[in-house]
Amino acid sequence: EAQVTQNPRYLITVTGKKLTVTCSQNMNHEYMSWYRQDPGLGLRQIYYSMNVEVTDKGDVPEGYKVSRKEKRNFPLILESPSPNQTSLYFCASTDRGFNGYTFGSGTRLTVV
Amino acid sequence: AQSVTQLGSHVSVSEGALVLLRCNYSSSVPPYLFWYVQYPNQGLQLLLKYTTGATLVKGINGFEAEFKKSETSFHLTKPSAHMSDAAEYFCAVSENNAGNMLTFGGGTRLMVKP
Numbered sequence: 001e002a003q004v005t006q007n008p009r010y011l012i013t014v015t016g017k018k019l020t021v022t023c024s025q026n027m028n029h030e031y032m033s034w035y036r037q038d039p040g041l042g043l044r045q046i047y048y049s050m051n052v053e054v055t056d057k058g059d060v061p062e063g064y065k066v067s068r069k070e071k072r073n074f075p076l077i078l079e080s081p082s083p084n085q086t087s088l089y090f091c092a093s094t095d096r097g098f099n100g101y102t103f104g105s106g107t108r109l110t111v112v
Numbered sequence: 113a114q115s116v117t118q119l120g121s122h123v124s125v126s127e128g129a130l131v132l133l134r135c136n137y138s139s140s141v142p143p144y145l146f147w148y149v150q151y152p153n154q155g156l157q158l159l160l161k162y163t164t165g166a167t168l169v170k171g172i173n174g175f176e177a178e179f180k181k182s183e184t185s186f187h188l189t190k191p192s193a194h195m196s197d198a199a200e201y202f203c204a205v206s207e208n209n210a211g212n213m214l215t216f217g218g219g220t221r222l223m224v225k226p
Contacts, residue, residue: 004155033214040121042202042216043156090155100146101214103155 006104023091032074116217131190135203
């Protein structure tokens with residue numbers, strides 16, 4: 001089944017403790033993105049990647065890092081999480097023809 | 113810069129009634145336009161998209177949307193609401209097909225009354 005898989009689905013952590021949210025797609029897509037969803041703000045792009053080793057900032061990149069060492073994986077790293085990063089995070093991927101993103105099921109992160 | 117405005121963060125309709133969810137965008141170039149649906153505790157699912165060609169686009173679950181360039185609108189409609197349509201709907205715009213500039217609206221929560 002074609003899908004984007006994120007882990008974990010739920011995560012509660014403390015301020016300053018480094019964490020990684022994993023994302024993997026099995027569709028051989030070139031493009032991958034991370035979004036955060038907050039009430040009333042819709043989805044805002046954090047980082048995106050157009051191919052292996054090619055990443056760039058989205059609209060809200062502060063406090064986040066990403067890497068794209070393999071085509072299928074695009075982890076999101078929070079080096080020192082803060083409470084304002086409490087949010088619902090989505091990973092998504094799409095092909096070169098941009099037929100619309102395929103989204104993962106989301107990761108609900110709470111930073112206390 | 114591109115932007116998307118969805119009028120009405122909450123819309124309530126009766127089962128069987130017309131569904132109309134409004135989306136207006138700003139874009140400096142001909143846009144790619146999308147509607148996504150999000151059911152509770154799930155990711156976003158593509159409902160339909162407009163890239164080029166016919167301005168009336170049909171999607172899944174009986175939804176359709178019409179691209180009106182003169183009004184910079186891409187409203188989503190369904191003739192007859194079903195209880196299963198209750199969800200949050202997001203309009204999105206991209207100015208290119210590179211997948212890196214997809215901008216979402218704030219979302220509209222659709223409630224369907226029996």
